[in-house]
Amino acid sequence: MVPPNDFKVMFFWIILLFRKLALSQPSCLGSGDFSKENKTLELSIMGHRNQSGHWTTQFLLNEESQQSHQNWKLDLKHTNNQYGGVNSFHIKGAVILPPQIPHDYELFPGIGYYKFHYGSKVTFQEASSTCNREGGHLAIINSLQESQVIKNIYARHSEAGGPWSFIGFYDQNKARDFVTIYGQPLKETGFLTWHTGEPNNWGGKQFCGCVIRDSGLLADVGCEDKLSFFCEYDLSWGSLWNNI
Ligand SMILES: [Ca+2]
Structure with a gap:
């Protein structure tokens, strides 16, 4: 069947295939730590206009890995903008698969899982890096x-x-x-309650954050200081959305 002249069909697809995808840790911390796992991601997008003039864009994301897909979370946001006579429709999405709950983290219901490396x-x-691992x-x-x-x-x-x-x-730009x-x-x-007199940037080189034992409040310390540390397994991992 030959489509009529005013019936234009556009078809395009994109497949992104990643094997042994490296899941990076927050780039703001430099090279960070990397955990590797076998993972396949496929993204396909197809757009066309049908005979009634409706444009349809379909997308399919397929993700395969050995990781459990329980408790996964889907976030989708969309915006519709007009600027300079150009209309744009923007969709931003995230599928978040939480890591396995570490077996030696202690659960405090409704708050989170924690491990104190003392x-x-x-x-x-x-x-x-240790927390990420x-x-x-x-x-x-x-x-x-x-x-x-x-x-x-x-x-x-x-x-x-x-x-x-x-x-x-931490003090991202060394500007407090x-x-x-x-x-x-x-x-x-x-929660933003500093310990008395903190943050004081003692010696002009305190750009990382800590909690003080006696008060449980916040302070700045040197990033190269060698200290104990608290790891957390977040109940929601909702903050990951901010990285998208
Ligand atoms: Ca300090």
Whole structure:
């Protein structure tokens, strides 16, 4: 069948195929740590206009891996803009598969899973990498309740843990604008209570974040200091959306 002259069909497709996809850690921390797994991603997009003049764009995402797909999360956002006489329709989406829950993280219902690394002292980057290897991330405090959890865990190991422990925020631009390891301004996390006199940028080189044992409150410390640290396995992983 020959389509009529005014019936134009456009067809295009894109397939993106990644094998042994490397899942990077937050780029804001430099090279970070990489975990490798066999994973295949396919994305196909097809657009056409039918005989009644309706444009249809269909897209299909297929993801295969050995990872469990339980508790996956789908986020879709769309916008419709007009600028300079050009109309644009924009769709942004994310499929989030949480890592396996680390077996040695302690659950505090409604708040999160945590592990306190108090036995060995490492730098901020090493602490972040260790948390990532375990399937978690450096802890981010989002509420007073969560700060109390951190403080209570700390109290169990107060001597071994030392007076300061890294958590997941830092001075991104060395301009006193602290953000989480995911780039969220610290003032938007839901908990921003500094220890008395902090942040003081002692010695002019305190660009990473910590929690203080005795108060459970926040302070700045040197990124190359060697400290204990708190890892967290987030219940929602909702903050990952900010990376899209
Ligand atoms: Ca300080």
